[in-house]
Amino acid sequence: MLAVQTPIPAPSPTIIEPISAALPSTVPSNAPEHCPGVESTQAGKADACEGCPNQATCAEGPKGPDPDLPIIKQRLEQVDRKILVLSGKGGVGKSTFSAGLSWALSADEDIQTGLMDIDICGPSIPLLMGLSNSTIHTSSSGWSPAYALDNLAVMSIGFLLPSAKDAVVWRGPKKNGLIKQFLKDVEWGQLDYMVVDTPPGTSDEHLSIVQYMKEVGIDGAVLVTTPQEVALQDVRKEIDFCRKVGIPILGLVENMSEFICPKCNTANAIFAPTTGGAAQLGRELDLELLGRIPVDPRIGSTCDKGQSFLDDYPDSPAAQSYIDIVQRIREKLGDA
Structure with missing residues (x-):
């Protein structure tokens, strides 16, 4: 098994944490009915x-509150x-949306935005933000x-890899430890918004x-x-x-809802909403x-170049959709 070597020294001595420190304080979804709880x-x-x-994981680790939470x-x-x-599910454009949301928020120079990429095994944020050659300093x-x-501050494991081709072959405890370091060791400073891009699913990184x-x-x-x-x-x-786990849901975003031709503005459904799409799911x-x-093919093009689609094509229907979504998110948070 290959290990990922970080080219910079970490502020803390190790990023490997006991797995029990990364378990949620809530009862795991696959726990027995009378689970006493991980703490x-x-x-x-x-x-x-x-x-x-x-059982084995819960029995091994230290109990009680995580001492790093106050930090x-x-x-x-x-x-x-x-x-x-x-x-x-992967492939729905989640990281692309995270990047677009961050670009849109930071379009206001008075808004300080941070983007944290916790997709440890598939870190695409450095490419999407035009930071593929960036490194992290301590x-x-x-x-x-x-x-x-x-x-617009950005943090990702992609900045720590010797090459973009290197695979991150880590088990849960090490991934969890790096996420903790992103929170407690990164000098984020004052931010109005922190956007967290997560991997698909409901696994270690999410917990x-x-x-x-x-x-x-x-x-x-x-x-x-x-x-x-x-x-x-x-x-x-x-x-x-x-x-x-008690996370408020601000709402749904239906990505790739239809194809709008950049030349004639004709709309066609690429992925047919056979069960009503996100609108019907929201009603349910x-x-x-x-x-x-x-x-919009230009979204992929700007992402590959690490540029803001909203800046390059501000009058496009997709750009307007991003702007409307960001406005609605800020309204729901009481910021607009």
């Missing part, structure tokens, strides 16, 4: 723990809003993020971010999907995850559809 002294030892897949709270006390971008106060703009940010609070999640049922099916699981589960973003 209990009976974790992994109670009669109800027999046969639970988490994270202190580090993030100047971050006003924390927004998670989630998707149940000081006595911690890691300094890279900057796409003067008011870690909920656990580590529980004292600072997560203001809400935006769930990205495409119109077809195969994507909506996994978004339902993501919605269930958010409700189980009492969630707001924040907006639909059409397919």
